[in-house]
Every structure is written in C-alpha cells, then in structure tokens.
Amino acid sequence: VKYLRKQSFLSATLKNLSEVDEVTEHPLLLALEKANDSPFVNGYTTKLLTLLYLETVGESYWYIENDALGRLKNIWPLPAQYVRPVKETTSNKIVEYYEFRCGSVTERYEVDEIIQFILPDLNDPYKTGYSSTKASTEATLVGNKLMSHELGLLENQARPDAIVSPDKDQVFGDDEAKRYEKMLNLKFGRGGSGKIMVAEEALKWTPIVFPPQDLAKLEINKWSKTEIANTKGVPLALLEAVQINRATLEAAMEQHARNTVKPRCDLIAAVLNDQLVSKYDNTGRLFLCFDDPVPESREQRMKECVQFVQNRIITPNEARYELGYPPIEGGDELMSINDANVGGSSTERQSSRDSGKADK
Numbered sequence: 266v267k268y269l270r271k272q273s274f275l276s277a278t279l280k281n282l283s284e285v286d287e288v289t290e291h292p293l294l295l296a297l298e299k300a301n302d303s304p305f306v307n308g309y310t311t312k313l314l315t316l317l318y319l320e321t322v323g324e325s326y327w328y329i330e331n332d333a334l335g336r337l338k339n340i341w342p343l344p345a346q347y348v349r350p351v352k353e354t355t356s357n358k359i360v361e362y363y364e365f366r367c368g369s370v371t372e373r374y375e376v377d378e379i380i381q382f383i384l385p386d387l388n389d390p391y392k393t394g395y396s397s398t399k400a401s402t403e404a405t406l407v408g409n410k411l412m413s414h415e416l417g418l419l420e421n422q423a424r425p426d427a428i429v430s431p432d433k434d435q436v437f438g439d440d441e442a443k444r445y446e447k448m449l450n451l452k453f454g455r456g457g458s459g460k461i462m463v464a465e466e467a468l469k470w471t472p473i474v475f476p477p478q479d480l481a482k483l484e485i486n487k488w489s490k491t492e493i494a495n496t497k498g499v500p501l502a503l504l505e506a507v508q509i510n511r512a513t514l515e516a517a518m519e520q521h522a523r524n525t526v527k528p529r530c531d532l533i534a535a536v537l538n539d540q541l542v543s544k545y546d547n548t549g550r551l552f553l554c555f556d557d558p559v560p561e562s563r564e565q566r567m568k569e570c571v572q573f574v575q576n577r578i579i580t581p582n583e584a585r586y587e588l589g590y591p592p593i594e595g596g597d598e599l600m601s602i603n604d605a606n607v608g609g610s611s612t613e614r615q616s617s618r619d620s621g622k623a624d625k
Contacts (some may be wrong), residue, residue: 274535301339318345323394325382350392359391380540401496432467498525522559530555
C-alpha cells in the first residue's frame with residue numbers, strides 16, 4: 266500500500282480509500298493473461314509487442330473486441346507502423362477514428378475500439394509518438410556507415426602495401442610487369458609475409474604507408490554506443506564487461522529499473538486504468554498496477570524497519586513481515602526504545618525476570 270500511494274497516476278483512485286485489497290481472480294485479469302483466441306499471442310506476448318512498438322515506433326495500439334454482451338473478449342495488438350490517428354478537418358475532436366493500412370488492406374476502427382500507448386512527440390503530443398529509436402537514428406546511421414566502410418575495405422581493400430618500379434632509366438613492358446606482379450603476389454601473398462626476395466634486375470621498392478585510422482574508428486564506435494545507450498536509458502555499466510565491480514553493476518541495474526523500466530510500467534498501467542479498466546468497472550475501486558521493478562537494498566530496508574520499531578511506528582512482527590520472516594510470540598506489541606535496543610520481546614524478558622533466569 267505504501268508503494269501504491271507513491272504512484273502519481275493512482276493518487277486520485279486511492280484518495281478516498283483507506284484499505285487496498287489485491288484482486289487475484291477477475292475476468293479482466295483472465296482477459297489480459299489470455300489476450301485473444303490466437304494460439305500465437307498471449308498476455309506476455311502482447312505486453313512484449315507493446316513495449317517493442319513503443320521503443321521503435323513510439324506508438325502502440327490494442328484493438329479491443331467485445332462479445333455480444335459488451336464483455337471483453339479479445340485483445341489484438343496491431344502493427345503500430347501501419348496505424349494512424351485520423352482527424353477530419355471540420356471536426357473539433359482530436360481523433361475521429363484510427364486507420365490501419367497495409368498494402369491493399371485498409372481497416373477503420375472507432376476511437377472506443379482502440380487503446381493507444383504513446384511516448385509523446387512534442388510536435389503533436391496528442392496523436393503521435395517519438396521513440397528512443399528515432400532519437401538515436403543519427404548515431405545508428407553513423408555506426409552503420411562505419412561498418413559498411415569497414416566491410417568494403419575487407420572485401421576489396423584496393424590498397425597496395427608497396428610499388429615495384431624499374432630502377433633509373435629502365436622501363437617495364439606489360440608482360441614483364443605482369444610477371445613481377447604475379448611473382449610477388451605468389452611469394453608474399455597469404456602467409457608469405459616476411460619472406461626474403463632476391464632480385465635479378467635493378468628494382469625500386471617504394472613502401473606505401475597509410476595514416477592510422479583505428480583510434481578514430483574506436484572513438485566513433487564509443488560515441489555511437491554511448492549515444493544509443495543514453496536514448497534507451499541503459500547505463501553503460503550494463504554494456505561494459507571490463508573494470509565493472511558488483512557494486513557498480515547493482516547501482517546500474519537500480520538506475521535502469523528506476524529511470525527506464527518503471528516509467529514504462531507506469532505509462533502502460535495509467536493508460537489501461539484510464540481506457541480499459543474504466544469500461545468494465547463502475548465502482549471506481551478497481552485498478553491495475555505493476556509490482557515495483559526497482560530492486561530495494563535489503564540492508565537499507567532492514568535499517569528502516571529497525572528504526573520504525575525503535576520509534577514505536579510498527580511492531581516487531583510487522584517489521585519481520587516486511588523482511589520476509591515469520592512472526593514471533595509477543596511481537597505484535599509496540600516496543601519501547603529500551604526494549605528494542607536490548608533485543609528480544611518484552612514478554613520474553615519479563616518471563617525471564619519472573620523465573621529468576623534474567624541476566625544481571
């Protein structure tokens with residue numbers, strides 16, 4: 266409950282509720298778990314597709330199919346790249362309908378049949394999205410061009426290591442030049458580097474040295490990786506395998522969960538509560554929420570529980586419940602600061618005093 270009350274998108278829902286009960290069985294939960302009648306798509310696949318479309322297109326769409334009684338029957342995730350919100354020029358509505366167009370197939374969906382998830386585009390925040398993939402397009406293109414350049418060099422480098430030419434006033438004919446070229450390639454090609462050559466004629470050997478580019482390429486690769494990781498909200502520590510200790514890795518995982526994973530979960534939950542749950546629940550009490558994806562430090566959690574017990578905020582058994590331990594006898598009473606510092610429950614210590622077994 267403490268976690269739920271911290272969620273901004275649930276503040277209005279929980280405002281007048283003193284207790285929150287977890288619902289484990291409900292037709293809506295079954296529909297979200299099943300998704301639709303297709304054997305290829307289930308609830309997990311639907312959530313996965315939703316996130317993938319959000320990260321690549323910036324938008325994701327669910328087509329909601331109801332049965333004859335108006336109950337939720339199927340949830341169909343639509344390919345977001347083929348869906349567009351349509352607004353007629355004479356209408357005062359933000360969206361009139363949604364159009365799905367792929368090749369010769371065109372479908373029209375009413376607004377109440379579609380659930381739209383978007384990462385808002387600041388140019389048009391009500392209808393279109395802007396994904397992290399779009400934001401990293403330039404960095405991706407630079408990386409792709411660099412890889413294409415490297416591939417071209419490997420496939421057809423067209424860069425000789427040296428030039429052999431006749432010494433002084435001599436001239437090679439075509440046949441003689443081809444003979445020397447064939448001889449040198451056979452002798453020093455493949456694994457022949459480092460062999461000795463004894464020339465019968467006066468030849469001039471001119472080595473060709475190209476300026477080094479490896480450092481520049483490494484810097485470009487590093488910049489591209491950093492740029493793409495930043496747009497995706499992925500800490501670099503999760504991508505580096507060198508000089509990363511456990512503490513740094515755990516901090517990076519917490520940062521990723523807090524700044525990247527949790528906002529996505531909150532976005533999906535907020536949209537579902539607003540556009541889906543409200544259609545099938547008229548009590549105003551039902552809502553959806555993900556578990557907290559941010560890993561909590563157990564050491565910090567234990568310190569907080571000890572402080573709460575010492576300050577008579579929670580009982581020892583409530584603290585043990587938070588830490589995953591079973592309750593103890595006498596642990597349902599608030600303890601004084603002296604009792605909490607000594608250790609053991611007040612009931613246990615009073616019994617030891619009465620029996621004469623208490624330590625002096």
